Amino acid sequence: MDVVLDPETRSIKGTERLTWTNPDSAPVDELQFHMYLNAFKDNNSTFMKESGGAHRGNTAKDENPWGGIQISSMRIADDVGDLRPELLTSRGADLTQSMTFIQPDDGNVDDQTVFSVQLPQSVAPGETITLDITFESRLPEIVARTGWAISESGNPFIFAGQWFPKIAVLEIPGQRYVPADASKGVWNAHQFHANSEFYADFGTFDVTIRVPESFVVGASGIQVEESISDGFKTVRYKADDVHDFAWTASPDFLEFTQQWRHVSIKALIQPAHTGQAQRHIDAAIVALERYDEWIGEYPYTTLTVVDGIGGSNGMEYPTLITAGTTYGLPTWMRVLELVTIHEFGHQYFYGLMASNEFEEAWLDEGMNSYIETKILDDAYGPGSVMELGPIKIGDIQAQRLGYVKNDPSKGALFTRSWEYRMGDYSKASYSKPATVMNTLERYWGWDMQQRFLKAYYAKWRFKHPTTRDIQNVAEEISGEDLEWFFSQFVYGVAVVDYSVQSIRSTKKDDGSYSSTIRVRREQDGGFPLTLRLTYSDGTTKDLEWDGTESWRDFKLQGGSAVIEAFLDPEFKMLLDINRLNNRLVANDYADNRFARKAQLRAISLYQKLFFVFSGLF
Amino acid sequence: MSVHYIKTGYERARSRPRLAAIMYAANLAMGLLLSIPILIAFSQATELSGYSDQMAEGFDLALWADLFESSGPLLPTLVAQLMWVLPILFVWKMGSSAGLIHAQSEGGSRSFWKGFGQHTGKATVLGMLYMIPTLVWIILVVLVATVLSTVLTGEVGSFWVQFVFSPLALFLGIAFIDMMHDFGRIELVLGKKGIMDSWFSGMKWPLHSGNANSIYLGWMMFGLLFLVLPFMLDLSLGGLFLAFIVQQILLLGRSFITVGWISSEVVFFQEMFPELADDTDDKSVSDAELGQGI
Numbered sequence: 001m002d003v004v005l006d007p008e009t010r011s012i013k014g015t016e017r018l019t020w021t022n023p024d025s026a027p028v029d030e031l032q033f034h035m036y037l038n039a040f041k042d043n044n045s046t047f048m049k050e051s052g053g054a055h056r057g058n059t060a061k062d063e064n065p066w067g068g069i070q071i072s073s074m075r076i077a078d079d080v081g082d083l084r085p086e087l088l089t090s091r092g093a094d095l096t097q098s099m100t101f102i103q104p105d106d107g108n109v110d111d112q113t114v115f116s117v118q119l120p121q122s123v124a125p126g127e128t129i130t131l132d133i134t135f136e137s138r139l140p141e142i143v144a145r146t147g148w149a150i151s152e153s154g155n156p157f158i159f160a161g162q163w164f165p166k167i168a169v170l171e172i173p174g175q176r177y178v179p180a181d182a183s184k185g186v187w188n189a190h191q192f193h194a195n196s197e198f199y200a201d202f203g204t205f206d207v208t209i210r211v212p213e214s215f216v217v218g219a220s221g222i223q224v225e226e227s228i229s230d231g232f233k234t235v236r237y238k239a240d241d242v243h244d245f246a247w248t249a250s251p252d253f254l255e256f257t258q259q260w261r262h263v264s265i266k267a268l269i270q271p272a273h274t275g276q277a278q279r280h281i282d283a284a285i286v287a288l289e290r291y292d293e294w295i296g297e298y299p300y301t302t303l304t305v306v307d308g309i310g311g312s313n314g315m316e317y318p319t320l321i322t323a324g325t326t327y328g329l330p331t332w333m334r335v336l337e338l339v340t341i342h343e344f345g346h347q348y349f350y351g352l353m354a355s356n357e358f359e360e361a362w363l364d365e366g367m368n369s370y371i372e373t374k375i376l377d378d379a380y381g382p383g384s385v386m387e388l389g390p391i392k393i394g395d396i397q398a399q400r401l402g403y404v405k406n407d408p409s410k411g412a413l414f415t416r417s418w419e420y421r422m423g424d425y426s427k428a429s430y431s432k433p434a435t436v437m438n439t440l441e442r443y444w445g446w447d448m449q450q451r452f453l454k455a456y457y458a459k460w461r462f463k464h465p466t467t468r469d470i471q472n473v474a475e476e477i478s479g480e481d482l483e484w485f486f487s488q489f490v491y492g493v494a495v496v497d498y499s500v501q502s503i504r505s506t507k508k509d510d511g512s513y514s515s516t517i518r519v520r521r522e523q524d525g526g527f528p529l530t531l532r533l534t535y536s537d538g539t540t541k542d543l544e545w546d547g548t549e550s551w552r553d554f555k556l557q558g559g560s561a562v563i564e565a566f567l568d569p570e571f572k573m574l575l576d577i578n579r580l581n582n583r584l585v586a587n588d589y590a591d592n593r594f595a596r597k598a599q600l601r602a603i604s605l606y607q608k609l610f611f612v613f614s615g616l617f
Numbered sequence: 618m619s620v621h622y623i624k625t626g627y628e629r630a631r632s633r634p635r636l637a638a639i640m641y642a643a644n645l646a647m648g649l650l651l652s653i654p655i656l657i658a659f660s661q662a663t664e665l666s667g668y669s670d671q672m673a674e675g676f677d678l679a680l681w682a683d684l685f686e687s688s689g690p691l692l693p694t695l696v697a698q699l700m701w702v703l704p705i706l707f708v709w710k711m712g713s714s715a716g717l718i719h720a721q722s723e724g725g726s727r728s729f730w731k732g733f734g735q736h737t738g739k740a741t742v743l744g745m746l747y748m749i750p751t752l753v754w755i756i757l758v759v760l761v762a763t764v765l766s767t768v769l770t771g772e773v774g775s776f777w778v779q780f781v782f783s784p785l786a787l788f789l790g791i792a793f794i795d796m797m798h799d800f801g802r803i804e805l806v807l808g809k810k811g812i813m814d815s816w817f818s819g820m821k822w823p824l825h826s827g828n829a830n831s832i833y834l835g836w837m838m839f840g841l842l843f844l845v846l847p848f849m850l851d852l853s854l855g856g857l858f859l860a861f862i863v864q865q866i867l868l869l870g871r872s873f874i875t876v877g878w879i880s881s882e883v884v885f886f887q888e889m890f891p892e893l894a895d896d897t898d899d900k901s902v903s904d905a906e907l908g909q910g911i
Contacts, residue, residue, distance in 0.1 A: 152771030272773050327772045328780065389851070390676050397678040405682055564667050580683035583667035591669035595659035599652045600861045604847065606648035607868050611844055613703070614710045614875075616751065616791055617744050617798065 001164060004210040005249060007156045009138070010067075010148045016133040016164055017077065020123075024172045026184035027122035031131075032102070032170075033115050034200070036162035039192035040140035040147070041068040044110035046103070047144070050418065051194035055144035058311035067140030067147060071096065071165060074117065077130035093120050095131070105191045105418060113192040114168070137163045142311045144194075149309040152272065157250040158215075159312040159322070162198070166244070169201045169356075169464070176356065176466050190358040195425040196417035197350070197357040197364070200243040202462055208236045211249045218268045218304040219247035220318045241299070241462065242318035243354050248306050260285050261292075262301055269307045272327050276336060280305045280323055283340035286379040291371070294450055295348055296457040303347070305340060314339055316346030332387045334380060338395065342372045352461040360467050361425070362413040362490075366433020367470075371453075373399055373434055396438055396574070402431030404577040409523075413490045414467050435574050436489045439527075442572035443485075444478060452477045467491075484526070489575065494525035498547065498567045499581035505561035515562040520551040525575065532569040535560035563589050619831030626836070626881025629725045630873055636720060636729055640872035643709060645865075651698055658688040711744040712737030714799075714879060718806045721880040722887060736806050743805055746816045747798045754790040758783055793823050796833040799879070800825075803886045808893045832885055836878035843871040 003014030022028045039047035053059055078092040098118040103111050123129045139158065140147040146161035168189035174180035176188070188199065208225075211217060213233045221239025228234075239245055253268040256277040265284050269277045284305055288298055306312075306322040313324030321343035325336045345368040349355070355363035373395040376384055383392025411424030413433050420428060441449040456465070456473045471486045488494035501518040508514055519531060531543045537560040545552060545567075556562065567582040576582065585591065630637060662684050663669045672680055685692065712733045719732020762783045769778055801819020804810045810818060822829050847864040887893070 152773075272771065327776045392676060393678055400679065401682050405686065566667060578683050578686070579679050580662065580666055580668060580687060585665050585667045587665070590664040591667075592660055592664050594663050594669040594673040595656050597673045597858070598659045599656040600858070601851070602652040602655045603645070603648040604851070604861055604864045604868070606651050607644050607864075608844060608847055610644050610647060610706060611840075611868075611871055613706060615795060615840075617707060617710055617747060617795065 001205070001207045001245075003164075003208070005158060005212075005215075007148075007158070007212060007215075010156075010158075011139065012137040012160060012163060014135065014164075016131075016135060018131045018133060018167060019128060020131070020167055021128040022123040022125055022170070024170060024185040025125050027124050028170065028185075029119050029122035030187070031117050031119065032168040032187040032189040033117070034113065034162070034166045034168055034189060034192075034198075035069045035101075035115055036113050036166075036192045036198075037067045037069045037137055037140065037146070038112040040066055040143070041112060042066060042110075044108075045113065045192070046106055046108045046111040046418075047113070047192045047194055049108065051144070053143065055194065055311055056314070058143050060141045060143050062141045065141035065143070067138045068112075069135055069137045069163075069165060071099065071133060071135045073132070073134045074099065075132050076120075077132045095119070102189075103191060104189060105193070108191070111191050114189045116187075133165055135165055139163070142309065144311055145315045146312070149312070151250060151252045151270065151309060153252055155251045157248075157252065157309045157312075159246070159248045159306075159308055161246040161312075161315065161317060162192075162244075163246070166200055169199060171464075176464060177468075188356065190418075193358070193418040195420060196361065198244065199354070199356040199358055199464075202241055202243050202354065205237070205239040205242065205245040207239075207245055207247070208234060209247060209249075210234045212251075214251040215249040216251065216253035216255060216268060217247060217249045218253070218266065218306055218320060220245045220304075220320045222302050239318060242351065244317055246317035246320055248308065248312075248320075248322075256281060258285070260288055263288060263298060263303055264301060265303050265305065267305045267307070270309070273307050273325050276325050276329065277307075279331075279336050280307065280325075280340055283323075283337040284344055286337070287341040287344040287375055290375045290378060291345065291348060294371070294374070295453050296461070298347065299352070300347070303344070305343075314343065316343045316350055318351050319347065321346065334376070334385050337380070338372065338376060338385055341375050342368060345371050345375075348457065348461075353457070354462070354464050355466065356464060357417065359416050360414065361417050361429040362433040363465065363467065363470065365429040366413060367437065369399060369430045369434035370437035373438060396434075399431045399434040400438075400574050403427055403435045404575070406431070408432075408495045408577050409493050412493050432489075439489075439572065439574045440474075440485065442570070442574065443527075444480075448478055488525055495523040495577060496525035496527050496573060496575045497522040497577045497581070498527075498529065498573075499578070500531075500565045500567055500584035501551070503562055503565050503584055503586045505563075505586065507561070512557060512559055513561045515556045515558070517554045517556075517562060517565045518551060519545065519554070519565070519567060521547060521549065522581075523577070527573050527575070529568045529573060530570070532566040533562050534564040534566070536563050562586070619828050619835055622828065622832050622881040622885045623835050623877075625884045626832075626877040626879075629721050629880035629884070630877035632725060633720065633876070634873075636717060636876045637869065637873040639729065640713065640875050641869045643713065644868065644872065647702065647706065651695070651702060654691060654694050654698070658691040659684065662687045707744065708737065708741050711740040711802075714802055715740040715806050717876060717879045718803050718883055721876075721883045722807050725880065732806065739805055739812055740802055743801060743812050743815055744798065746812065747794060747801070747819075750794050750797070750820065751791060754794060755787065758786045758790065761786070792833070792837060796829065797822055799833070799882050800829065800886065803883060807883070807886065808890065826885075826889065828885060829882070832881050833878075836874060836881060840871065840874050840878065843867050843874055847871075 001014055001016045003012050005012050039045045074095040076093050095117050099115050101112045101115045103109060142149045142159060146159055146163060149157045151157050168187050170185045171178045171188045172185035173182040178186055205221060209217060210232050213228055213231050215233060217235050219237040220242060221237040223235055224238050225236035252271055254271060254274055256267040256269060258265045258281050265281055267277050267280045284303060292298060300319045302319050304320045308322040308324050313322045315322045323340040323343055329336055349368040350364040357364050376395040383394040385395050385398060386393040406427050411420055411428035413428055415428060417425060452474050455477050456470055459473060460469055467490060471482060475482050499520050499522055501520050503517050505513050505515040526547045528546045531545055531554060533541045543554060564585045663672060668680055715736035716729040716733030720727050720729040762778050765778045765782060797819040800822040801815045804818045805815035847867045850860045850864050
C-alpha cells in the first residue's frame, strides 16, 4: 500500500496492490473484503445499531464524527505475469461495477462493512491474482478503536485500524468448520459488530505512509525506510506473517525504546504520561518473558506500545498494541500493567493463533485473559492488580467474580459474538474462559497445562484454530477424554455449586464415633472434587467424590468425631459460584471470630466517620 | 498568643476528663449500635462455615463476595440506618457542643448537661442555618472548579482541579465555616444573642481575629492527626484486635481534642468580651459533678 495522510480532512488516500493466491482445490470466482470503516459511516450500520454509537463508554462528540471507505477503482493488475490466458484477458479490467455490499450476519441492507466482488474469470487452485485498488479512507472520530482525535495540545492524533479494504478469509474444505468433503471453500466474512473483534488471513504487508513532517509514526512490522522532503515524512514498513496492519501518527508522541533479546520495544507516549513510559515497557517485557517461557517464542522483532487517546486504547494489532493510562495513576493500581500485558498477549491469541473472533471470541480474549492472570500473579504477586493496605485484589479473583457473580448460567463460551445477550459478551469472552482455564490448570496441574499450551501453540500458530482444535490438543496431551469438561463449561452453561449440608456424629457404646456428612450438588454443573474431613483429634482424611450425584452421604466410623467437612479444600474449582458453602463445621465448633472482628472494624469506622461528619457542622 | 489559648484549652480539658469521656462514649455507643446488623449477618453467614478464622486473618475477595451475597439485605440495611442516625448525630453534635461551651465557661466550672439541656434546641436551629453557607460554599467550589476546568484543560488540568483544588477548597472552606459556627454557637450560649444574631456574628469571626483563626487551625491539626492515625491503622494492621484498641485510644484522644478545642475558643471569646460573661446562676455544677469532671 502507498498512502498519504491528510490531517485536515482526516483522510487517508492511497493505493493498495493485493496479491492473493487461491488456497482452495476449486476455482474461485468471487472475492470478499472487509470495509470496516463503513461501520462508522452513519447511524444505520450494524455496529451503530447494536452499540448505539457507544463503545466502552466512548461516544462521538464532533459535529461530523463519521468515517468510511470509498473505493474509486479496483482493477486486475496489468503489469503482473503468471496469469492463465483466461485471466490475462482480464488484465486491467475494472471490477468496481461488480462490487456488491453483502450482509451475511443480519441482512441489514444499510450495512456496508463487507463486500463481494465478482471476478471476470475464476482464479484456479493455487493461482495468484493481483488487484490494484485505489481508495480513500475517511477516519471517524474515535469511538471504537480507530479514527482521529484531538489531543490536549490541540494536535491531531490518528489511529488507523481496520482502515483499508482487507480481503476476507476463504476457508477451504477441512479448515475450521468447513466439512473436509465439501466441494469447495467458503468465504468467512462477518460484518462489523459492536461486540466483536476481527478475523483475517496471514500475509505480507509492505506499506508506505506519508504524513506531515512533525508527525511521529508507529506501525505494525519493521520500519525499513524513512525520508523527509517538502515538509512531509515518508515511512515504509514491512510486516511478514501477520493478518492485519495498523498504524498511528501524532506530533505529540514521545518515543521511548528498549531492547529485549531480539525484540525492539518502542513506546509512543503522550506528553502528560512520560512518567509512566517505563511502566509500559516493563509490563511489555514482563509479558514477553513469560510468553516466551510458557507458550513459545515471540517470532517478530518489533513491538510498539501506543499510549493512545480515548477509544483507541486497549486494542491489539500485529506487533502494535494500544494500552493508554491516566495522569497520576498510582503504582499500587496496576491497570496500566494489566492492559499492556493483556494486549501483548494478543500477539499470540489473536496474532499468531488468529482464531475467528467473530465466532469464537473466547479463543483469543479468554485464553489471553487466562495467561494475563497468570502473568500478573507471577510477576507482581497474588492480589497485585490493586494493593491498598490489607485489601489486595488479584486478576484471577477479579476475573472469577466477573463470571460467578454475573448471571453465570447465561452465555456459553462457544457463541457467535453478536448473538450474546447484552452484557454476556465480556463475561463469556474474558472472565469465564479465564476462570475455566484456571480451573483446568488446577485440575491437572501447571506442568500439564504448560505442555498443553505449548503444544497448542506449536501445532496451531498461523492456522486459525477452533474450539474443537484446542479440545483435541488438550485431550492428546493429557490422554484424557475432556468432553465432560468442554461440554459443560465451553459449549454449555453448566453452573457449579457444591455445598456441605450437614455433619452428624454420634458416639457409640464402644466409644467410637459414627459420622455422616451430607454433600450436595446445588446446580447442574459437575466436577470431581475432594472432601477433606477433620476429626476432633486433629487428624484429617481426604475422600474423592466425582460430583455427579445431586447429593451424597459419606458415612464413616472412627475413634473421633468429624468436626469439619471441606469440599475442594485447595480451591481447584474456581468455577464454583459460592465458596462459602463448601465448608461446614460441627455446631460445637462454631467460630464467631470473624464476625466479631468485622463488628469491631465497623464500630471503629463509624466512629471515625462520625468525627468527619461532625467536622462538617 | 494562640498557643496560650491552646494550652489553656488543653488544661481545661484535662481538668474535666469526663467531658472527653462523654464525647467518646456517645460516639462509641452510636458505632456499636450501628454495627449490630453486621455482627448478626456475618455471624449467621460464617460461624459454621469454617472460614471464620481465615476471614478474620486477611482479606479474601472471593469469600467477601460470597458473604455479601449470602447476607442479603445487609448493605441496604446499613445505608437505611443512616437515615435516622445522621439527624440524631447532628442534634447530638449541636447539643454537646453547646454543653461543652457552657461547661467550659467561667473557668470551666459549669454543668455540661445543663448547657446541653438549655441550648440544644437553639443550637440545632443555628446549626441548620450554618448549612446555608456550607451549601453556598460547595456550590461556589463547584462553579470555580468548572471555570478552572476551562482554563486548566486536559488530563493534567483535570487532575489538579478534581483531585487537588476541589477537595482542598472544600476542606478549607468547610473548616472556616465550622469555625464561624463554633464562635456563633459561643455567642448564642454565652453572648445571649438570638439565633440570627449569632449566625451573623459567627460569620464575621474569621476576619474578626487572627487569634481565632490560629486557635482553630492549631486544634484542627491535632484533630486531623488523631483521625488520620486510626485510618492508617486500618490499612496497616488489618484485622488485628490490637489495632482496635489502639484506634480506641486515639479516638479517645480525638474526643479530648474536641473538648480542648472548644475550651480554647471559649476562653478566647471570654477574654475578648469579658463584659459578656454569663452571670446566670449555674456555677451550678455540684461538687459531686465537678469531682467527676462532668
